[in-house]
Amino acid sequence: MECVVQGIIETQHVEALEILLQGLCGVHRERLRIHEICLKSGPNLGIVSSEVRLLCDIEQPEPTWTVRHVGGSMRGAGAEQISVLIRTVVESKASKNVLRLFYALGYKLDHELLKVGFAFHFHRGAQITVTVSSVNKMLKLHATDDAVPVTPGIQLVEVTAPATSENYTEVVAAVSSFCEYLAPLLHLSKPGISTGVVPTAAAAAASLMSDGGGTTL
C-alpha cells in the first residue's frame, strides 16, 4: 500500500519549491527521468481488462525497468474523511526485455509519458518521497528525446509514502503534516481532485528566493 497526494505548481516557482524541500528534508535532490509506458490487456485477454505500467529509469547510465501495478484505493466513510489517498501498489524490478514480454502476452500500448524533474527521499514520520516533474508526451513512438510537455508551464508534484494496513493512520498523519509546510506554494490533494495553483505561490516563492529558504513560512 502507499499513501499519495498530488498537486501542481507553475514552473517559475519550482526553484523556490526545491529550496524549500531542500531545507525541510536536509537531503540532496535526485534527478528524475522516467519513461512511463502504460499497457492495457488486449480485448480478449483476462476475465476483466487490466492495466500495468512499465517504468524505465533513463537517468541511470544503464536504464533500469520496474513493473508497477496500481490497485484500487481504500473506500468507505473513513477513507473519504482523510485528505490522503491510500491505494495498493505492487512493484517489481525486471530485466530490460519486460516490454517485449508483455507484448508477447497480449498487452497493448495505451500511452506513454516522460517525467523529467527531481525527487527527494527522506524520513519524516514515514519514508516520504516527493517528486516534482514536468510530464511530457512523445510525438513519435518511444522517442524520449523528442518529447513535449503535456501542460506547458505547469509541473506535477507528488508526495508518496509506503504504508501497511497496520500503520497507515500514522503514515497519513505524517504525509498530511508534511504537506502543510508546502501549503504556501502549492496545495496537495488526492489524485484526480485537482485544486489548481494557490494564489500565495508567487509571494511565497519570492520570499524563499530572496533568503534561500531561511524564512519559516
Place this chain on the structure above:
Amino acid sequence: MPIKWVLHWQPNAGTTASGQIVNEVTQCVEGMNGVKDGRWKATLTFYKPMLRDQALLVEFPRDFLGISLPEQPNKYYFIIRGQRLVLEADSTILTIMDKLQSYKSRVSLNFEGFQYQLGDFQLRVGKVSPTHSETLRGIVMEVEYLPISSMEKSRQMMEDFLEIWQDAVSKRSLPGHFMHIEPNFADFGLGDQYTSQHTAVQYAIVVAQVIATVQAGQAVRN
C-alpha cells in the same frame, strides 16, 4: 556466478524414470565422495491465458512458463521458449500477475532433492514431480563448477567431469543416461558470463524433454 549445466535423465526405450534410479544415482555421487549439503527445490509453472473466448487460445503463447530457483530466492523468471524470451524480475511480479487476472497457472512441477559438494563441483540430483503429487515424472541433475563463470572457459572442464561421471554411472547398468542439451543462449540475448537467466532457460529446455519422454512412454504403453 558459477556456470552450471542442467541435465535430464533419458530413459532407454520402454523404460521410465523411477525412485530406484534416483537412489542409484545418489549412491553414485556418494561413491565419488560427494558430501551431502542439504536439500534444494525449484518450481516451474506453466501458465495459460484467461480468455473470454477459448477459440482465441491460438493467439497467445502456449509455452509461457515461470520458474523460481533456489539460487535466487527473491527473483522469478518468465520464459516464452518459442519466442526466445527470458525475463528476470523480483518475485513480487507474481503478486502483479495475480492482480492482473490475465494468466493463471495450468500446472506446476517441482524439482527437488539433495545437493552435494564434490571438490570444486556442486551436484544437485532432483526428482521431477507435479506439485501435490508424488508421481515421479523425471530426474534432473545440475552440475555447477564453482570457480568459473564463463561458459566457454569451463566447457572442457565440464566435458571432462561428465565423462568421469558417465563412467561411474555406467558401472551400475541403469536403464538410461543423463543427457545435456545446451541451448543457444545467444538466441535468448544471453552472453558468455553465466547468470541465473541461463539456468532458467536450461530448465525450460529440460522440462520440454521430460514431458516429451513421459508422452513417448505413454504412447508406447497405449
